[in-house]
Amino acid sequence: MKKSNNLIVGLDIGTTKTCAVVGEVNEGAVDIVGIGTCPSQGLRKGMVINVENTVNSIRKAVEEAGLMAGCEITSVYTGIAGGHIQGLNSQGMVTLKNGEVFDSDVKKVIESAKAVVTPWDREVIHVIPQEFIVDDQCGIQEPVGMSGVRLEAKVHIVTGTTTSAQNIYRCANRSGLDVADLILQPLASSEATLTPDERELGVVLVDIGGGTTDIAIFHGGSIKYTSVLPIGGNHITHDIAIGLRTPIKEAEKIKKQYGCAYSSLINNDETIKVPDIGERKPKSLLRRTLGDIIMPRAEEILNLVKLEIAKSGYSDFITSGLVMTGGSVVLEGIPELAEDIFNLPVRRGCPMDIGGLKDVVNSPVYATGVGLVLWGNKNHSSNGTRIPGTTIVTRTINWIKGWFEEIF
Ligand SMILES: Nc1ncnc2c1ncn2[C@@H]1O[C@H](COP(=O)(O)OP(=O)(O)OP(=O)(O)O)[C@@H](O)[C@H]1O
Ligand SMILES: [Mg+2]
Structure with a gap:
């Protein structure tokens, strides 16, 4: 079976519709190559209340998108929302032992900023760095390589109830899908619509x-x-x-x-x-x-x-x-x-900065679905390979074609 490393699937499980969007990445740019939608029946106010109904909608949407894109979808970037979501800002600090910021210091300072008390029934969905401060210099986005004695990080932390997150994982898994990442829906939408x-x-x-x-x-x-x-x-x-x-x-x-x-x-x-x-x-x-x-x-x-x-x-x-x-x-x-x-x-x-079927998804309805694809693309490692666990889809059409050519 031929595997393709440059396809990303966003799965927006909304209250009214479930929507799967397949994006193909070429030299960093994203072309939309497949889309599938199905009315949702298993959600209320953004949260899963019926696993079976949700699974049915996911299966239909994913199948439709897969057919259009000519691929079998096995892994998705999906979203989370609902009134249980909480966002808060936090800060961390580490001292720089070698007088310079290394990757490991950045990881440590983010960990220290993350060390806020999370109640047992909630889990951290995102820890997003806002800015780094080296000594007294603020507003730094990429601190690695800078000289200093103290590194601080300001981060935005998003938490949600563990059960809500687990229900999404369960629905995706029961639909035969791995979840490459769970993303807060408004962050996905902003990925697609903001300059x-x-x-x-x-x-x-x-x-x-x-x-x-x-x-x-x-x-x-x-x-x-x-x-x-x-x-x-x-x-x-x-x-x-x-x-x-x-x-x-x-x-x-x-x-x-x-x-x-x-x-x-x-x-x-x-x-x-x-x-x-x-x-x-x-x-x-x-x-x-x-x-x-x-x-x-x-x-x-x-x-x-x-x-x-x-x-x-x-x-x-x-x-x-x-x-x-x-x-x-x-x-x-x-x-x-x-x-x-x-x-x-x-x-x-409306979704921006995309090619391919952009006219089909040119509506506010598709902002989250397309945004999930763009988020997945951003989480590519810089050398073009995927961060482990994020390989998404397997092209089957080429495989089936090849198989027929071999036999007949
Ligand atoms: N042309 C339209 N005019 C008015 N309302 C519309 C139109 N098209 C869709 N809507 C409304 O948009 C809503 C669905 O929006 P959307 O598809 O973004 O929701 P969702 O992602 O399924 O739900 P949620 O994000 O809340 O979980 C419905 O209430 C629907 O009535
Ligand atoms: Mg939505």
């Missing part, structure tokens, strides 16, 4: 999915704050179902087709037709009435994001404003409403 300038000047990544709203704040080129709120687009759909007395499925369709989160963008006399529960004939109503149901819920979500930004202490450091992604920001009027609420520039974030 280096935005990270440097200060930016808030907001990913509004179906069951969660994920937040990641960057400043000075590094991550400063992460948080996951257990609220998303599904709440808007529920409000529509109740407000218009229509089934959830219809409410979802109506939201996607006619929804608008900013009432003043809707013409006063615009009407739409919606099916009524128990009624045969659809009823006609003003589109503005639908907008009046959506807008307060969208405002509620965005105000919760605002509170998180205030809590982070970085409100004054987000010069680049907000980049909004996730399926719910496809909704008309979301950026306009957000600009009003935050009084900052807002843009929709």
Whole structure:
């Protein structure tokens, strides 16, 4: 069987859909070569609540992506989210015995920064260096080789409940997949949607999915704050179902087709037709009435994001404003409403810096899936080989072709 070392698969297990994205790496650049999606049924607010249903969705999405890319997928980079996620900043320090920073010192200082007390039921998902300080010189990204007597590290630590992480591993394993790495979903989304300038000047990544709203704040080129709120687009759909007395499925369709989160963008006399529960004939109503149901819920979500930004202490450091992604920001009027609420520039974030099927994934819906691939690519070792445990997929089409040629 021919093995390919340059394919990376991102598996986004979301509340509403599971999505597998296959990326091919050529000289550092990533081409998207396969994508598969399947509605999710085993998650609630970003967390697995039914292993079997989740496994079924994963299998379908992975199979579809594998067929498109012509490969058998055996290992994936996958994401984690949910209200259990906590992010905190920490600091460590070591003395430099040889008057110079070596790789081993960097490892030691990160370990010392990581030595915060983690409760028994939580595990560390990420330890991301923000900056290193050699003696009194701050803002160093690559300290190896520098002279000094003291090395300090500032890091961002992300933890989650052990059971939530284990459930993801279990679902992937039962689907026949190894997990190369588990990545916080907003970090994956930011990998796909943010520019280096935005990270440097200060930016808030907001990913509004179906069951969660994920937040990641960057400043000075590094991550400063992460948080996951257990609220998303599904709440808007529920409000529509109740407000218009229509089934959830219809409410979802109506939201996607006619929804608008900013009432003043809707013409006063615009009407739409919606099916009524128990009624045969659809009823006609003003589109503005639908907008009046959506807008307060969208405002509620965005105000919760605002509170998180205030809590982070970085409100004054987000010069680049907000980049909004996730399926719910496809909704008309979301950026306009957000600009009003935050009084900052807002843009929709679609996956960037990719080739191949980029038009297929050119939507906020795919930010996490593509971001997981890009994250995997970044964790390549610099000589082009994979960090152990991260070899991803095995090309089978070529193998099958070769096999047929040999026999016939
Ligand atoms: N065109 C659209 N207009 C309005 N809403 C949309 C549109 N497309 C998708 N959505 C909404 O986006 C949400 C799903 O987004 P996404 O696919 O990012 O979620 P997810 O990754 O499955 O969930 P989560 O990240 O919360 O676990 C749903 O609530 C859906 O109704
Ligand atoms: Mg998502």
